[in-house]
Amino acid sequence: MSVRRGFIWPAVDLYGGLAGFYDYGHNGILLRRHWEDLWIESFLGLSDNYHLIDTTTILPEAALKASGHVDHFTDILVTCTRCGESYRGDQLLEASTHEEQEGLTTQEVDARIQELKIRCPNCKGVLGPSREFNMMFPVAIGPTGKDRAYLRPETAQGVFLNFKREFEALRRKLPMGLAIVGRAYRNEISPRQGAYRMREFLQAELQIFFDPATFADALPFDAIASVPVRVAWAAEKNGPGAHEISAKDLVNRGLPSWYVWHLVQVQRFYLDALRIPRDAFRLAELDEKERAFYNQIHFDIQVRQESLGGFKEVGGVHYRTDHDLKGHEAGSHTKQSVTVGATKLVPHVLELSFGVDRNVWALLDLSYAKGDRVVLRLPARIAPVPVAVFPLVNKDGIPERAEALWAAVRKRIAAFYDDSGSIGRRYARIDEIGTPFSVTVDHETLEGKGVTVRERDSQKQFRVSEGELADTIERLLSGEATFPA
Template structure:
């Protein structure tokens, strides 16, 4: 059982994550990454890039701005759809989402209606507060986007982007040409997105500014799927929960109604969590969303959920969304810029498969799943993601051991993220490294002074091996890259 108070305490004490602007009392929905959190986040992002760009030679990274002009988000539908019409009872003050209230009472689809239209509907059907039958206020449009004024007089309206994807969609055609018209094409990006959540809570899980890592894959169904079919492994096993069903581990090919391009990427996403984040398959599931839960433009939608005790259960950390041609069609129509590509003499607008990851939620998952406070407090992180790969200590602080340990540290620090310490006892230093997830600790003792060998201590087992200083680079590299396990060196 993860003690989330203890985990939070470690995060603050050691330098991972804490509330932003805290010296002024803080503001809900914003978090800072300290020096260890920043290392962990950078490492996760690097691993994500290596893995997902590695899926295909035509998958690439791009970066686009945080601020988008009004017209972009008008075209994407966010100005109209990314908002809630709120209403409250004038007697008992209870607040409601106006569209839900109207739908409950008169059974009509009010999606996309403006505040004025909803007010008219409420008046027409004489709808009152479901709690106390009191009269309802006029409804109020609440858009989840942060608006910004661009330019000296603010004459250009814009928004902080509510998702990183729109910047990518707008670049589809330029990159299609720059990449010499090769399809399928993948454009990935990592960056911040902003949503003015009504009630951000649960630490880093619902933020107003958060990181997204997204890969948008462009292709034309029936034309460009061969690439995926070749890579697809029907026997790959994934943990899924279908609508109205229990969680079960099955071969991905048993997901019969899904196209291969979808199953291929779904299984690769699952593999990222098991192989790169080292999460137990039992703690990960792919959950199919019902029609109600899915955004209207998503044709197929599975969320990746991880069981996080600190947040009370299964929590969404990523999603695989088949968005069809919705986005490119909208941008072609509103911008007047061609988004279609020539296929057998016709022009076709490509479809999009989106792999979307919440960066902060993924970082939190590593901390939650990795934290143990049984006999000791320790973090079990994948070695290549840990803030430090290796720490170097003198066993005791005399007889030249500290100087020798600095020599070893200097040999390692250009190749690894290394840390050197001499304060307290060696046990204390191991404990400190346990707490921040440093997988390996090297100790210089009296034998080192005779024969230039050192001990390497493993965070998981606390076992030690003895190795010559000259072999440290190779041993650490094979351990961090998982070419060999620690026990194979025992």
């Protein structure tokens, strides 16, 4: 369906495909951009001081060294020559010595394995030579290629690198939020599960810089204190469900109120803006072992998807402390501390991170309804095409009248026209791409009695004059009016 109707498919399939890379078709890109628009509107709307920026996708080694990615994104892998099992070199050594083994080179790992006479834990076979695997794609810059660089593994670093510039340009205020919607790259070992794990993917991330001593005071927590939040604790994350627990009780359990306030905003985005069913959404806690090295508090945003077999991560809410700015301060020898009022500090960071492709996939998964007919029940706001115009039959001047109406509607709303096949077939086609409303010109239209508007999910219709049509559709799309308007 995704392929047939022009949403998304594997890239370069003309040449057999390229694992981990996907292309968007004409409907997929519309859906994705509508999602991005809604995301920007929702999250930049949280504060007057949250803004969108755009930064380079290639970063020099020094910047990624400071961020920790050069060291922590690298694994040394050792493969058994007999049974073919692969292990992480540092874990093998740690299991044997019970000591931390970090930052070793491949030669050092090989030497230690020899020295400790480590064999394959699975079959006792001889282990092959170790090799380095970094999840970042290296890039050689310039004719000599001496300036080592990488495709960025996350958009967040672009924000951190521009923090000081924007802090000045935005006149030294905290909290300050900087968002990027852009591409990131990770050389995944085995990309699978459709568009879930990709090597080139889109992130939408908002980094909020704040003073931990005062952030909570700036937020109207009381207004959301009693909102029930759907949470799965680390211990029960493998289960299928979630708890409803009030925002206030989450704070009582030890989470900062500013953190919980943002969890509530994320939940609102999914439940109210994207209209994901309540039971298909949850915020899943990650324990210390699962968290990235820089995250102090970490909840995954998860959406239940049939095609992926349950709850899957589509984003995360990460408290990164002052790790990132401190890292760049050390790496660049440039102070990242700022003075706001009487306080001088290196701001802390709360990151709201979303995988755009994963979100688009989740929407397709959740919207897909197959019964007597195939319908994509997308929210009206983000459907690729909001309205279609049809002639009921292809005679008596009806197609001409319908085309004229289409041209008029298009001046205000993206619209699709189709006169091939029967009227039922045309309805079926737009149901599949999730178009919420369609307009049909019939014989009564010729008599000045207006046109019919059909709703995708109910298949119900009502009649409206041609003059009021565009206004009516706009009210339906914005949610100001409900069907029948």
